[in-house]
Amino acid sequence: MTTIRVVGTGLLGTSIGMALSRRGHRVLLEDTSPTTLALARDLGAGEIHRDSEQPHLVVVATPPDVTAQVVARELQSWPEAIVTDVASVKQSVLDQLRLAADAASLTRYVGSHPMAGRERSGAVGAQDDLFEGRTWVLVPHESTLPAATALVRELGMATGASVVEMPAAEHDLAVAAVSHLPQVAASLVAARLRDLPDGAVALAGPGVRDVTRIAASDPLLWTQILSGNAVAITPLLGALSQDLANIQQALEALQPNGSEPGARGVLAQAIAQGQQGQARLPGKHGAAAATFASLVVVVPDEPGELGRLFTEMGKADVNLEDVRIEHAEGRPVGLAEVWVLPSALERLQEALSANGWSVHI
Amino acid sequence: MTTIRVVGTGLLGTSIGMALSRRGHRVLLEDTSPTTLALARDLGAGEIHRDSEQPHLVVVATPPDVTAQVVARELQSWPEAIVTDVASVKQSVLDQLRLAADAASLTRYVGSHPMAGRERSGAVGAQDDLFEGRTWVLVPHESTLPAATALVRELGMATGASVVEMPAAEHDLAVAAVSHLPQVAASLVAARLRDLPDGAVALAGPGVRDVTRIAASDPLLWTQILSGNAVAITPLLGALSQDLANIQQALEALQPNGSEPGARGVLAQAIAQGQQGQARLPGKHGAAAATFASLVVVVPDEPGELGRLFTEMGKADVNLEDVRIEHAEGRPVGLAEVWVLPSALERLQEALSANGWSVHI
Numbered sequence: 001m002t003t004i005r006v007v008g009t010g011l012l013g014t015s016i017g018m019a020l021s022r023r024g025h026r027v028l029l030e031d032t033s034p035t036t037l038a039l040a041r042d043l044g045a046g047e048i049h050r051d052s053e054q055p056h057l058v059v060v061a062t063p064p065d066v067t068a069q070v071v072a073r074e075l076q077s078w079p080e081a082i083v084t085d086v087a088s089v090k091q092s093v094l095d096q097l098r099l100a101a102d103a104a105s106l107t108r109y110v111g112s113h114p115m116a117g118r119e120r121s122g123a124v125g126a127q128d129d130l131f132e133g134r135t136w137v138l139v140p141h142e143s144t145l146p147a148a149t150a151l152v153r154e155l156g157m158a159t160g161a162s163v164v165e166m167p168a169a170e171h172d173l174a175v176a177a178v179s180h181l182p183q184v185a186a187s188l189v190a191a192r193l194r195d196l197p198d199g200a201v202a203l204a205g206p207g208v209r210d211v212t213r214i215a216a217s218d219p220l221l222w223t224q225i226l227s228g229n230a231v232a233i234t235p236l237l238g239a240l241s242q243d244l245a246n247i248q249q250a251l252e253a254l255q256p257n258g259s260e261p262g263a264r265g266v267l268a269q270a271i272a273q274g275q276q277g278q279a280r281l282p283g284k285h286g287a288a289a290a291t292f293a294s295l296v297v298v299v300p301d302e303p304g305e306l307g308r309l310f311t312e313m314g315k316a317d318v319n320l321e322d323v324r325i326e327h328a329e330g331r332p333v334g335l336a337e338v339w340v341l342p343s344a345l346e347r348l349q350e351a352l353s354a355n356g357w358s359v360h361i
Numbered sequence: 362m363t364t365i366r367v368v369g370t371g372l373l374g375t376s377i378g379m380a381l382s383r384r385g386h387r388v389l390l391e392d393t394s395p396t397t398l399a400l401a402r403d404l405g406a407g408e409i410h411r412d413s414e415q416p417h418l419v420v421v422a423t424p425p426d427v428t429a430q431v432v433a434r435e436l437q438s439w440p441e442a443i444v445t446d447v448a449s450v451k452q453s454v455l456d457q458l459r460l461a462a463d464a465a466s467l468t469r470y471v472g473s474h475p476m477a478g479r480e481r482s483g484a485v486g487a488q489d490d491l492f493e494g495r496t497w498v499l500v501p502h503e504s505t506l507p508a509a510t511a512l513v514r515e516l517g518m519a520t521g522a523s524v525v526e527m528p529a530a531e532h533d534l535a536v537a538a539v540s541h542l543p544q545v546a547a548s549l550v551a552a553r554l555r556d557l558p559d560g561a562v563a564l565a566g567p568g569v570r571d572v573t574r575i576a577a578s579d580p581l582l583w584t585q586i587l588s589g590n591a592v593a594i595t596p597l598l599g600a601l602s603q604d605l606a607n608i609q610q611a612l613e614a615l616q617p618n619g620s621e622p623g624a625r626g627v628l629a630q631a632i633a634q635g636q637q638g639q640a641r642l643p644g645k646h647g648a649a650a651a652t653f654a655s656l657v658v659v660v661p662d663e664p665g666e667l668g669r670l671f672t673e674m675g676k677a678d679v680n681l682e683d684v685r686i687e688h689a690e691g692r693p694v695g696l697a698e699v700w701v702l703p704s705a706l707e708r709l710q711e712a713l714s715a716n717g718w719s720v721h722i
Binding site: 309 | 476488490493494496498525527531532534535536538539540542543544545546547548549550551552553554555557558560561562563564565566568569570571572573574575576577578579580581583584587588591592594595597598599600601602604605606608609612613615616624625628629630631632633634635636637638639640641642643657659662663664665666667668669670671672673674675676677678679680681683684686695696719721
């Protein structure tokens with residue numbers, strides 16, 4: 001049994017406390033807000049840390065803008081504890097820590113980025129399985145003790161996450177590309193919808209809904225994340241601006257009075273390069289991009305119909321890899337696009353057709 | 362019974378032929394490729410148009426770059442027929458037609474944009490219900506005969522689509538914002554993934570997957586769409602570039618040695634404006650943005666488990682508004698986030714918990 005002190009009982013801190021308590025670890029909670037702290041305790045995240053009991057590990061789960069300062073304080077307060085944090089940007093925390101903490105205590109620090117979150121923030125959104133199946137990035141620095149890395153790895157795995165290790169700069173470049181740039185793009189595309197007439201917004205389909213889904217995220221949290229990773233994001237935004245300028249130039253050349261040689265090639269190349277990048281994204285279970293086959297089923301928009309569909313898929317012994325529901329506009333029917341292993345496609349189609357479903361490959 | 366000539370038996374032309382044939386209309390098919398034409402016929406899209414039988418309506422479903430030219434030819438060939446096209450950009454088709462066709466015959470032309478498509482192109486991807494529940498935008502111009510608009514409206518509805526009417530310029534501005542700009546953004550963000558190390562790509566989560574899903578689209582088709590709507594897209598790209606430049610400037614100010622007053626405000630405002638735009642997107646059944654409540658259910662990744670979940674939702678008489686499956690990385694469990702009417706949330710949670718599901722609100 002490990003004793004873990006969790007500082008900051010928001011969504012991540014409370015979820016970590018719940019996950020580790022469930023596994024039988026002793027979790028001691030702290031937060032600047034007594035209300036939040038009591039809520040986290042009542043949710044089963046652990047006990048309130050009242051005395052000077054020494055923890056083996058401290059998890060700092062405060063807002064990112066105070067992370068380094070709190071980590072430094074915890075390293076000093078608990079001279080035998082390993083300390084980690086959960087901020088989604090790692091290099092700036094480390095840089096600030098190098099100024100705020102002495103070299104000896106820094107050996108007990110290892111950074112973490114458990115890649116899980118929800119639109120709903122705070123302890124009230126916490127879940128003891130928030131990290132199940134998620135990736136927990138472990139970010140040791142050059143003087144981190146191997147024992148520190150090992151302990152945090154073990155506890156990350158205890159929450160159900162898959163743990164990977166990566167240097168801070170590499171982590172920050174990775175999340176800049178796979179998380180922060182997509183967030184900026186989604187927010188800016190969504191912002192363009194603000195001033196559209198209602199009739200134009202009504203033409204929005206599944207494409208723009210997907211592109212802008214994460215634009216619903218919290219402005220305050222994202223201001224801190226983007227600020228904290230400015231160094232890694234800026235060159236990506238520069239590259240994006242340049243690509244955008246090329247497309248603008250090509251489109252201007254294609255307008256009346258424009259001189260268009262090569263302009264269509266620029267557009268085709270941009271879309272083709274997007275295809276190549278998209279194809280690199282991991283598929284199910286963290287495997288390399290896997291290609292599944294899909295079919296579209298027309299589903300009456302009534303309780304139980306989707307259940308009947310998926311039950312019959314199960315009876316046909318076909319596992320659903322992904323599903324996408326599209327509700328029909330103005331009529332009581334929906335479309336379910338289901339992805340399965342290509343080898344199962346024909347069998348599934350036959351089974352569903354035999355049961356009266358309208359199925360399209 | 363109306364006689365409809367379909368020119369171009371790709372995905373849209375063949376699907377229109379199938380939908381209208383199924384409704385008992387007489388459909389005559391034409392394509393420059395005899396193979397494609399025969400395939401469309403075999404799929405039940407109609408008969409091959411061999412003699413000089415007069416159609417009531419001609420649907421031009423060729424690639425967008427030759428649409429205007431084919432519409433002009435059809436107006437001349439069938440002097441009593443109404444002619445429509447299905448190109449996803451309308452003003453440029455109209456502009457080209459005004460040069461290519463005489464004013465009298467133009468009264469028989471009305472533009473269409475049936476907003477449906479698939480990643481799988483060509484007749485082989487055709488479906489007789491491709492338009493069910495989709496929006497069919499009807500684009501009459503100032504001299505279009507009311508009877509022409511009425512006929513195309515009737516046939517659009519016969520395919521199962523909801524028909525809305527809109528002037529060409531307004532249509533093009535709308536799709537620039539809700540379709541073409543998101544496509545460009547998705548492609549450019551995805552293109553940035555090309556050169557990432559494998560370890561960085563492995564950190565990709567549901568957010569970037571959603572943002573870049575449509576980046577898998579066809580470069581050739583999109584080159585034609587973007588070229589055809591250059592006038593409407595260019596100002597949106599200009600605004601996007603300006604927003605991007607503001608964010609870049611703010612991030613540079615936040616870097617070491619930068620002068621940061623107001624920089625965080627710029628970031629927070631960009632994310633907040635994205636929230637506002639995203640909230641305008643239509644919800645289910647074309648209604649104004651509706652807010653549903655969601656809960657997350659842990660689902661064993663085995664055939665039939667999702668079926669069991671949705672069956673039990675149906676038994677609880679709760680209708681599923683939307684669903685999102687997240688597969689867990691490296692472990693045999695998935696998460697299903699289901700959206701339902703807020704009033705049904707508590708009942709659903711109780712019903713699922715009672716059946717042993719791990720449910721989180």
